[in-house]
Amino acid sequence: MFDTRPDREAEVALVGRSNVGKSTLMREITGHSFDTGGKPGVTREPNHFDWTAEDFVVTDLPGFGFMSGVDEDRREQIKTDIVRYLEEYADNVLVGILVVDGKSVIDIIDRHSGPDEIPYDVEMFHFLRDLDIPTVVAVNKMDKVDDRDERLNELCDRLGLLPPWKQWQETIAPITAKKGRIEPLNEAVRTHLHEQNRDDLFKFF
Template identity: 80%
Template sequence: MFESRPDRSAEVVLVGRSNVGKSTLMRELTGHTFDTGQRPGVTRQPNHYDWTSEDFVITDLPGFGFMSGVPDDVREEIKTDIVRYLEEHAEKILAAVLVVDGKSVIDIIDRHSGPDEIPHDVEMFHFLRELEIPVVVAVNKMDKVDDRDERLNELCDRLGLYPPWKQWQDTIAPITAKRGSIEPLTDAVRDHLHEQQRDDLLQFF
């Protein structure tokens, strides 16, 4: 179980599969580099970036889903820990950023959609909403996507949001973290913070 969380009353979390660019995004948001493994599944504990004076923390949770070389039981354990963490701290989490890879997310979702299977990303999106945590889906690596609007509309469709995606700009944020173009995401997070009367935290986004 993740025991390292600083005792803060306000939190924004990053969740997502391995290799979607969460750590890069975390670095863009905090200006701070974290030790990340070169292989998926190396980050087994959350990375917390803590602003003690503001009673606020940004947390990058470990990646979930398929990871080459990581046994199934370890994968399941990580996912269980993530779910438990989110349930336990739901009341303090002001927004969750679900990071997906814009280039591959539709294929991955479709490959895992079936009568007995809900794709991890879709499941996580709905789980966060059930916990009443505002969710922003950061669609990363958009510089590699040609049919941008079409791809984002398809993602909305898979998540159960009616396209066109542009009506969901507080939920769908196309970004390229590696190039530092994350404004749609920071705008969306700021909207959610403002709605929760936490304008004191806008300075961090």
């Protein structure tokens, strides 16, 4: 179980597969680098960035899904730990940010959609919402995507949101974290913070 969490009332949590750019996004949000290592699955414990004065923490949870060189038991354990963490702190998490790779997410979802399989990303999206955590999907690496609107509409379709994506701007946020282009995400996060009377946290987003 992840037990490194600072005792804070309010939290924003980042979840997503390995290698989708969560740590880069975390750096953009917090202004601080975290030791991510070059290999997928290196972030094994949550990275917490703590603002004590605001009683607020931003958490980057370890990547889930396939990781080269990581055996299946370990992968399943990480996923279980993430699920337990989110269940335990659901009341504290003001916004859950599911980070996906805009370039590959549709292929990954479709590849893992057997009759009995729900792809991790889709499962995590609905899991967060089932916990009543306001959820934003940060669709990262959009600078590498040509057919932007089409791709985002397809993602909505896979997540069970009726396209066009533009009617879901508090849920779908196309970004390029590496280039610092995360304004759609900030706006979506602020919408959810405002609904929970936490405008005091806007300065972080």
